[in-house]
Amino acid sequence: MWESLSLKEVVDCANDPYPSIRQWVRDTGKKVVGSTIADVPEEVIHAYGFLPVALVGTQKPLKKAPAKLPDNACSLARSNLELAMSYEGDLFDGFVLPQVCDTTQHLSDIWRINFPDKYVESFLAPRQADRPSARYWVKEEIDRLIASLAGWTGRTIKDHDLQESIKVFNESKALLKDIYAIKRKNPAAVTNKEMFAMIKLSMQVDKAEFNQSLKKIRDGLDPNGKAEGYTDVIVVGITCDPLEIFDLFDEIKINIAGDSLVTGTRYLQGIVPENGGAVDALAARHFQRGFYSPIHDDVFRNFEEVKVLYKATNAKAAVYVHIEFCESEEYDLPDLKKMIRKEGIPIHVVDTEYQTTSLSHVRTRLQAFFESLRGGAL
Amino acid sequence: MSEKLTSRQLSKKITDEYMDEAFRAHELGKLIGYTTAISPVELFVAHDVIPIYPENHSVANLTAKKGVELCSVVEGMGYSSHLCAYARSDFGYRATGATVTKGIPEPDLFLACNAQCFTLTKWFQVLARKGNLPVFIFDTPEYVMDKKTRQEIVKYCVIQLKELISFLEEITKKKFDYDRFGEVMRLSAESSILYKKFLDMAQYKPSPISIFDALIGMAIAVYRRGTQECVDYYQTLCDEIQAKVDQGIGVLPKDKEKYRLYWENLPVWFKFSDHAKLLGSYGGVILTSLYVHAWSFEFDLTKDPLLTLAENMVSRFSNSTIEDRADMATELFRKYDMNGMIMFMNRSCKAVSFAVPTLKDVLTKRTGIPALVFESDMGDQRFYSESQIRTRIEAYFETLDRLHLNKV
Numbered sequence: 001m002w003e004s005l006s007l008k009e010v011v012d013c014a015n016d017p018y019p020s021i022r023q024w025v026r027d028t029g030k031k032v033v034g035s036t037i038a039d040v041p042e043e044v045i046h047a048y049g050f051l052p053v054a055l056v057g058t059q060k061p062l063k064k065a066p067a068k069l070p071d072n073a074c075s076l077a078r079s080n081l082e083l084a085m086s087y088e089g090d091l092f093d094g095f096v097l098p099q100v101c102d103t104t105q106h107l108s109d110i111w112r113i114n115f116p117d118k119y120v121e122s123f124l125a126p127r128q129a130d131r132p133s134a135r136y137w138v139k140e141e142i143d144r145l146i147a148s149l150a151g152w153t154g155r156t157i158k159d160h161d162l163q164e165s166i167k168v169f170n171e172s173k174a175l176l177k178d179i180y181a182i183k184r185k186n187p188a189a190v191t192n193k194e195m196f197a198m199i200k201l202s203m204q205v206d207k208a209e210f211n212q213s214l215k216k217i218r219d220g221l222d223p224n225g226k227a228e229g230y231t232d233v234i235v236v237g238i239t240c241d242p243l244e245i246f247d248l249f250d251e252i253k254i255n256i257a258g259d260s261l262v263t264g265t266r267y268l269q270g271i272v273p274e275n276g277g278a279v280d281a282l283a284a285r286h287f288q289r290g291f292y293s294p295i296h297d298d299v300f301r302n303f304e305e306v307k308v309l310y311k312a313t314n315a316k317a318a319v320y321v322h323i324e325f326c327e328s329e330e331y332d333l334p335d336l337k338k339m340i341r342k343e344g345i346p347i348h349v350v351d352t353e354y355q356t357t358s359l360s361h362v363r364t365r366l367q368a369f370f371e372s373l374r375g376g377a378l
Numbered sequence: 379m380s381e382k383l384t385s386r387q388l389s390k391k392i393t394d395e396y397m398d399e400a401f402r403a404h405e406l407g408k409l410i411g412y413t414t415a416i417s418p419v420e421l422f423v424a425h426d427v428i429p430i431y432p433e434n435h436s437v438a439n440l441t442a443k444k445g446v447e448l449c450s451v452v453e454g455m456g457y458s459s460h461l462c463a464y465a466r467s468d469f470g471y472r473a474t475g476a477t478v479t480k481g482i483p484e485p486d487l488f489l490a491c492n493a494q495c496f497t498l499t500k501w502f503q504v505l506a507r508k509g510n511l512p513v514f515i516f517d518t519p520e521y522v523m524d525k526k527t528r529q530e531i532v533k534y535c536v537i538q539l540k541e542l543i544s545f546l547e548e549i550t551k552k553k554f555d556y557d558r559f560g561e562v563m564r565l566s567a568e569s570s571i572l573y574k575k576f577l578d579m580a581q582y583k584p585s586p587i588s589i590f591d592a593l594i595g596m597a598i599a600v601y602r603r604g605t606q607e608c609v610d611y612y613q614t615l616c617d618e619i620q621a622k623v624d625q626g627i628g629v630l631p632k633d634k635e636k637y638r639l640y641w642e643n644l645p646v647w648f649k650f651s652d653h654a655k656l657l658g659s660y661g662g663v664i665l666t667s668l669y670v671h672a673w674s675f676e677f678d679l680t681k682d683p684l685l686t687l688a689e690n691m692v693s694r695f696s697n698s699t700i701e702d703r704a705d706m707a708t709e710l711f712r713k714y715d716m717n718g719m720i721m722f723m724n725r726s727c728k729a730v731s732f733a734v735p736t737l738k739d740v741l742t743k744r745t746g747i748p749a750l751v752f753e754s755d756m757g758d759q760r761f762y763s764e765s766q767i768r769t770r771i772e773a774y775f776e777t778l779d780r781l782h783l784n785k786v
């Protein structure tokens with residue numbers, strides 16, 4: 001199903017992966033477990049023989065979710081709830097939902113109440129990450145998830161099963177990192193949209209199959225190729241949707257040379273050490289990933305990471321993608337912007353909302369920003 | 379012999395002395411710790427850290443209708459109008475110094491307990507950034523319904539309370555006194571029992587108190603828990619309310635008390651007295667809410683104090699599943715014999731409000747009582763539509779009247 005996709009096909013599939021997932025389920029007879037972002041150890045779900053699918057909203061209209069979550073709730077949370085309630089709910093046999101903020105905490109409850117016939121489990125992520133107790137708790141939660149899935153399926157898994165899943169997932173992330181490294185130097189080879197479509201799709205489809213596509217794509221790229229006329233920037237935030245936003249960068253030759261997105265580099269940072277116990281390694285991974293506003297209590301880490309990324313990529317500016325009504329982002333953003341500007345880094349904030357149908361306002365503002373960055377008309 | 383103070387006089391005396399001590403904290407060799415209204419503050423009290431609640435200060439300003447003025451300043455600083463009005467008005471106070479009180483002392487450290495909400499954590503992080511001050515996040519995972527998981531959650535929380543003690547010892551360079559902590563817990567347990575007794579007096583018919591009395595009465599439980607004066611205050615308050623009960627004095631006279639109402643969420647602070655009057659004119663008295671019961675702690679002094687403290691923090695309504703919240707509210711309906719409910723969708727408080735649509739569905743189904751749902755904000759008047767809300771309240775009482783007549 002996903003073993004020989006071209007870059008163009010990857011983009012098409014990432015725009016709406018559900019028809020292909022449905023076909024895959026029919027072909028393989030396997031079951032599907034959905035998770036909202038972030039930080040559910042998907043390798044555990046995979047080790048039980050399920051297809052873990054990251055839920056990252058829908059562009060289809062909201063119908064049922066507004067009656068459950070008001071309009072000042074994070075638009076990604078509402079969009080995901082709609083996705084499950086109106087469009088793709090029947091595809092999933094179960095859900096593992098991480099709790100990282102007030103909204104996701106309620107979302108878990110609402111989800112469980114609305115899907116009484118499905119398996120719904122919460123992953124209670126710690127909302128502090130700097131103390132020993134956080135490490136203790138993540139391991140407890142991974143162990144609890146393993147036990148919960150065992151209770152649901154009536155099966156048990158061994159460390160070896162988990163290691164096998166980790167290998168497949170690690171390979172996927174390593175391939176994506178390779179491609180990202182080539183794209184960084186040679187943006188003409190892989191567009192921004194194609195890059196982030198690959199990462200997004202890798203979070204939603206069978207990795208063993210998709211890795212074959214990724215290998216072919218990587219091997220078909222010239223690692224030494226270079227492209228002229230591009231301006232490098234970094235992208236900061238949680239998610240950047242819809243994928244068409246990346247067109248706005250591509251159209252005017254803006255190269256995303258680095259990012260901190262949960263659906264981007266932060267996901268790729270999740271390569272798990274393959275030596276030692278699998279659960280310990282998965283727990284350690286939780287703390288190796290980059291900054292994520294709802295879980296990190298080191299308030300300056302976000303800024304430090306932006307600074308390091310900006311310098312390492314030799315970027316000319318930072319673009320912050322803000323999801324409307326994400327409270328965590330909204331408390332951090334004014335100070336973060338100030339710190340970034342004080343450091344002399346040009347920054348532009350893009351406000352996004354799931355279910356946005358027109359990107360014209362984003363286009364105008366982004367173009368104006370890049371124009372000023374390049375010191376003239378584009 | 380001096381005359382015994384009334385609860386109101388006592389509350390003022392306790393508050394004045396508390397704030398006076400807080401403003402002189404450094405002189406007295408003490409530190410100021412900002413904390414959340416739901417927090418294991420007993421550890422602060424036992425360690426001579428004076429707890430200050432920026433939320434309480436925000437309530438004073440929002441009740442005095444300073445919300446728009448303070449919030450507008452903050453929005454000009456780049457903060458979204460979607461954020462909690464407590465937080466926005468606090469940032470506004472810090473930017474302008476405008477307040478209807480004497481203000482609050484500056485913090486030395488922060489303790490954010492997310493059993494209340496995650497907003498406070500983010501709010502405190504903003505304040506901490508200004509002075510590069512230490513923040514301790516007491517992370518309380520949702521108290522999910524599975525028994526075994528609950529035990530694990532409590533264990534995790536006990537570990538964190540021990541980390542909190544080390545954090546305090548490190549900052550103050552002072553050893554934590556467990557004997558003193560035991561005494562603070564004893565006082566806290568005692569005052570919590572009295573506080574709950576006070577709230578539960580709304581069971582009487584007519585009810586001697588409304589939720590508005592409860593909201594005023596709860597303040598001491600929030601900021602002076604763990605002290606003898608807190609126990610004395612609630613004893614006095616209970617005695618006074620009992621005297622009203624004995625004389626048959628209600629918020630409304632017995633023959634006028636038609637509707638005994640449940641309120642979901644925090645109050646609309648700047649409409650506090652207006653709402654009491656308006657509802658009263660229809661024979662309605664709001665008796666209680668899960669919110670005021672958030673400080674009805676049930677500390678078990680036979681247990682390890684850290685264990686009972688952790689158990690009580692994680693099991694607050696605001697950290698419970700919607701199913702458990704519904705059970706807690708249903709129990710209040712039964713106990714207080716309520717026949718109406720007002721569900722406030724508070725734009726400021728996501729931690730409480732995002733449960734409201736589901737909670738309303740469950741409660742109306744279970745009790746058969748219709749609900750009035752309205753959306754507004756607890757502190758930002760720009761989100762309050764007077765005529766719309768008044769019309770809805772009127773329509774709701776008409777519905778209740780109709781149901782009432784049909785029953786008769």
